[in-house]
């Protein structure tokens with residue numbers, strides 16, 4: 001059994017208001033404690049914004065700047081430049097946004113920051129929907145998943161943000177999962193040491209949004225990784241792809257069956273997702289082979 | 292006068308908010324018995340010692356084993372291992388090879404010469420143990436560890452009981468037996484060999500002399516096969532046959548031997564006879580798929596060219612020229628409710644004969660309890676006792692094959708230990724019994740099996756069939772060191788925390804505190820999500836309703 005080896009230095013406090021069992025809070029715990037004290041976070045509206053704040057309380061022991069949903073990456077760029085101007089070159093600026101604030105509403109700001117290769121570490125907590133507002137679809141919502149605004153299941157596929165980001169040729173892009181804590185911490189640590197724009201997309205199975213049991217978000221994320229739905233990999237300079245797990249070891253059904261948002265699926269629906277995952281996996285392996 | 296404007300930034304940590312009020316159930320750390328422990332006749336703390344093997348703390352593993360059983364090298368060879376049938380790992384892939392791991396540790400202890408610690412304090416009270424088989428030796432060991440004086444009376448000239456005179460050397464090497472017995476004697480036991488305690492009077496005399504007596508004389512009387520004339524030179528009882536061979540005496544029986552019986556003892560007789568160069572046929576009432584012997588024993592006997600004639604019965608036997616003819620008939624065998632209870636129905640017209648030179652009946656042993664008449668209740672097939680192993684006479688305890696129909700070595704060892712605890716309590720030690728309520732055994736669903744990739748069981752090798760019949764060397768080999776470590780890794784450590792920190796690190800609410808030697812739930816913050824429980828690889832933390 002692999003032991004988890006990150007250390008908790010107390011950068012994230014108890015008493016926050018994430019749902020019980022939320023792995024967004026868990027991931028925040030890992031990321032904050034890995035980045036350390038010398039950091040500033042910029043957070044657009046999202047579950048993370050709720051978890052961090054609730055004026056006058058804070059669950060996070062570093063400064064947090066709450067910005068607008070459109071402008072996460074732009075605000076983070078500004079904060080970083082201001083710190084540079086004050087001579088604080090080593091302070092890490094984290095932008096922590098949801099998928100709505102990343103794939104959709106904040107995409108323009110993200111693309112511009114990437115194009116300018118701003119020295120920020122951008123974390124996207126990808127719970128595949130607008131969750132703190134009650135669970136509407138985003139462009140990150142996957143094929144066939146039911147949301148408040150797609151009750152019969154979404155009929156388009158999940159936007160491939162990695163490919164969009166890779167096209168910007170930024171130094172570092174990675175996927176990560178709360179089921180693979182050592183890998184998540186290692187990626188944050190690695191990104192912290194890289195100058196320029198870094199993006200880590202973390203899969204966040206949302207308890208109410210996905211219909212996952214209170215104790216099952218880590219397991220769901222693990223099934224997502226092991227079934228190849230959410231492969232763990234890194235892209236360096238937009239071209240060099242590296243896989244971080246051995247392979248795809250189970251059918252997508254093991255992942256889907258833990259979530260109520262897929263409960264309307266027929267066998268054909270599952271097969272459609274399996275075939276999409278198989279094709280994406282193959283394409284990813286081709287990229288890995290070239291890099 | 293204007294009041295201070297309130298600051299724009301947050302200034303209070305969220306920890307003032309008591310999210311513990313959201314909770315309806317709470318995780319709790321409890322050390323619960325694993326299913327293997329529940330099934331083990333000696334109450335072996337398997338989850339604990341296997342984990343010590345994982346950590347390469349072999350001496351620690353041996354000490355844990357020896358708490359309940361001074362014979363791990365023996366049990367690791369010949370225990371019927373009900374632990375493995377109960378093991379949670381079977382629901383993932385295959386059961387953990389507990390028995391072969393036990394042998395690995397037991398053999399290492401003998402090779403390294405590890406000894407038992409002497410008792411902390413010597414006590415003046417003394418106990419007479421009658422019978423030097425596994426039950427008597429286990430009781431003697433447990434009593435000595437508690438500081439009681441022990442006098443051991445054995446009718447034969449060596450200790451071991453059926454371990455020495457029944458079980459053949461190719462399953463249990465004598466050096467192993469000697470080594471594990473000597474280690475007990477080194478604790479200081481007053482041993483009397485060739486000292487048969489012949490009758491109830493002799494027993495009473497010992498009872499007068501000692502504070503308590505433990506009777507463990509086994510089941511020494513062979514059941515007689517009807518229709519067989521035991522006075523013939525070509526008939527030899529299985530117990531006598533095995534005892535003679537185990538003592539190295541020459542076998543005078545003829546070339547073709549028919550063994551009657553389908554149990555473990557019959558397999559031992561058959562395979563022993565094969566090693567003595569005889570042709571062997573096993574004749575059993577039961578059809579092959581219902582033989583009472585363990586399947587592996589039957590398979591190994593078949594590998595050694597033992598012929599099986601099953602579902603049949605001998606009706607008579609008589610001289611026929613130089614040899615014998617056995618008149619047999621096929622039967623319909625109907626197993627009854629209990630082991631050993633059955634009905635048979637001969638099939639008309641299915642008569643057949645077997646030619647042979649000798650017959651060895653091996654149909655079971657009865658306890659000789661008539662000799663203890665007046666001291667113990669003797670109306671059953673075994674000596675009657677209470678659940679405290681005490682007989683009708685206060686201070687006289689009994690166990691092993693003499694007092695139970697659970698005729699297995701580790702059952703005898705377990706009974707010896709339980710009796711030692713009861714004897715100590717009787718004498719006045721105030722010691723507690725260790726009991727595990729059956730209900731709380733860790734279920735498979737409490738194990739987060741995602742942490743355990745499928746790994747095939749590591750099975751120790753057997754010696755080549757070709758070489759086996761040339762000597763009495765052990766057939767089953769020890770696990771290689773690396774295989775033993777890999778096999779130990781397969782254990783889920785059910786109900787025994789391995790301090791992996793998963794529960795602590797996976798908590799999204801920082802509601803678990805690490806203590807010096809464990810963990811504690813902060814009830815102020817725990818929201819009761821159960822993530823710690825779901826991600827515990829050992830089932831050591833579970834959700835309980837509060838209140």
Ligand SMILES: Cc1cc2nc3c(=O)[nH]c(=O)nc-3n(C[C@H](O)[C@H](O)[C@H](O)COP(=O)(O)OP(=O)(O)OC[C@H]3O[C@@H](n4cnc5c(N)ncnc54)[C@H](O)[C@@H]3O)c2cc1C
Nearest residue numbers: 422424425426446452453488508509691692698699700703
């Ligand atoms: C051939 C054979 C193979 C077996 N194989 C296995 C196996 O593989 N695995 C397994 O678990 N079990 C096996 N068993 C069963 C197992 O051996 C017994 O259940 C176990 O030995 C019982 O232990 P015990 O101490 O009660 O009796 P015993 O082992 O019978 O020991 C009793 C001792 O008391 C002594 N004694 C008897 N009467 C007196 C007296 N009046 N005074 C003083 N001493 C006396 C005897 O000499 C003997 O040493 C086998 C049995 C047989 C017959």
Ligand SMILES: Cc1ncc(C[n+]2csc(CCOP(=O)(O)OP(=O)(O)O)c2C)c(N)n1
Nearest residue numbers: 045046047069098099100101129130131132
């Ligand atoms: C421009 C704009 N539109 C809508 C909102 C309302 N709003 C606040 S948070 C949010 C959802 C954000 O979703 P996501 O970024 O995925 O974060 P999550 O809640 O899922 O963590 C929305 C729609 C807003 N704040 N600004």
Ligand code: SF4
Nearest residue numbers: 018019022047206207
């Ligand atoms: S709504 Fe989903 S992502 Fe948001 S706090 Fe609850 S479980 Fe976490």
Ligand code: SF4
Nearest residue numbers: 327378379782783785
């Ligand atoms: S996995 Fe280990 S502790 Fe659990 S039942 Fe099997 S041997 Fe015992």
Ligand code: SF4
Nearest residue numbers: 788789791792794827
């Ligand atoms: S998760 Fe690990 S540390 Fe926590 S109770 Fe289970 S075994 Fe012990």
Ligand SMILES: [Mg+2]
Nearest residue numbers: 098099129131
């Ligand atoms: Mg979202």
